[in-house]
Amino acid sequence: MKESFECGREDDKIQPNIWLPEGVLPGFQEACLDFFWLCREVVMDILRALEVGFDLTEGYLTKFHTQTDNQLRLLHYPSVPTESLEKDEIVRISAHSDYGSITLLFQDDIGGLEIEDPKKPGSFKPATPVPGSMIVNAGDCMARWSNDIIRSTVHRVRAPPNLQTKDGMTPERYSIPYFCSSNFDDVVDCLPGTFSDEKPKKYEPISGGEYFMKRLATAY
Numbered sequence: 001m002k003e004s005f006e007c008g009r010e011d012d013k014i015q016p017n018i019w020l021p022e023g024v025l026p027g028f029q030e031a032c033l034d035f036f037w038l039c040r041e042v043v044m045d046i047l048r049a050l051e052v053g054f055d056l057t058e059g060y061l062t063k064f065h066t067q068t069d070n071q072l073r074l075l076h077y078p079s080v081p082t083e084s085l086e087k088d089e090i091v092r093i094s095a096h097s098d099y100g101s102i103t104l105l106f107q108d109d110i111g112g113l114e115i116e117d118p119k120k121p122g123s124f125k126p127a128t129p130v131p132g133s134m135i136v137n138a139g140d141c142m143a144r145w146s147n148d149i150i151r152s153t154v155h156r157v158r159a160p161p162n163l164q165t166k167d168g169m170t171p172e173r174y175s176i177p178y179f180c181s182s183n184f185d186d187v188v189d190c191l192p193g194t195f196s197d198e199k200p201k202k203y204e205p206i207s208g209g210e211y212f213m214k215r216l217a218t219a220y
């Protein structure tokens with residue numbers, strides 16, 4: 001159970017941004033867009049680091065992200081009875097991996113975010129909030145691209161561990177994921193060096209947009 005506000009680049013014709021009426025929350029739109037473009041700089045730096053790590057030519061990954069088909073999501077999980085969260089009667093967010101290449105995730109200090117152990121499917125560990133930190137998750141598109149050398153992170157949000165409250169309520173929680181996707185028009189194929197005769201490609205080439213739409217269709 002959650003509520004969210006989402007925005008992307010201002011010139012996106014397919015999913016245009018919907019802002020609050022003029023005068024409501026002055027500065028909100030500017031703050032969102034400033035943060036959107038700041039996060040873009042950060043993901044581009046991470047992509048450049050991956051180019052080095054994969055021994056790719058400079059710009060190999062960033063040139064797939066020039067259209068900035070990215071999404072900033074402001075999430076609010078309302079306060080709910082802890083027992084309902086523990087019994088899965090109320091779900092904050094169920095286990096999933098993100099679709100795109102990279103997600104930046106900012107969380108407040110409430111906790112409850114959990115990451116699946118890739119070696120033990122079904123076993124989750126808390127991603128304990130660290131003040132001033134940012135989590136970087138790999139998405140399914142990155143897993144595809146890297147022929148599964150980088151695995152996408154399965155994560156969920158449940159009741160924070162060891163929470164003691166007088167009223168039995170889990171406090172509200174805020175988080176901000178920033179989803180970075182490759183250009184919808186460009187075809188993503190396994191990166192050079194990630195496949196060989198012994199380790200063939202696990203995935204067919206697909207355009208960023210087609211992949212995104214396929215994933216949306218299965219999610220809704």
Ligand SMILES: O=C(O)CCC(=O)C(=O)O
Pocket residue numbers: 073075093098105107113155157174175176177
């Ligand atoms: O709230 C969180 O920490 C995670 C949110 C998330 O995983 C998502 O929106 O995809």
Ligand SMILES: [Fe+2]
Pocket residue numbers: 096097098155177
């Ligand atoms: Fe997620």
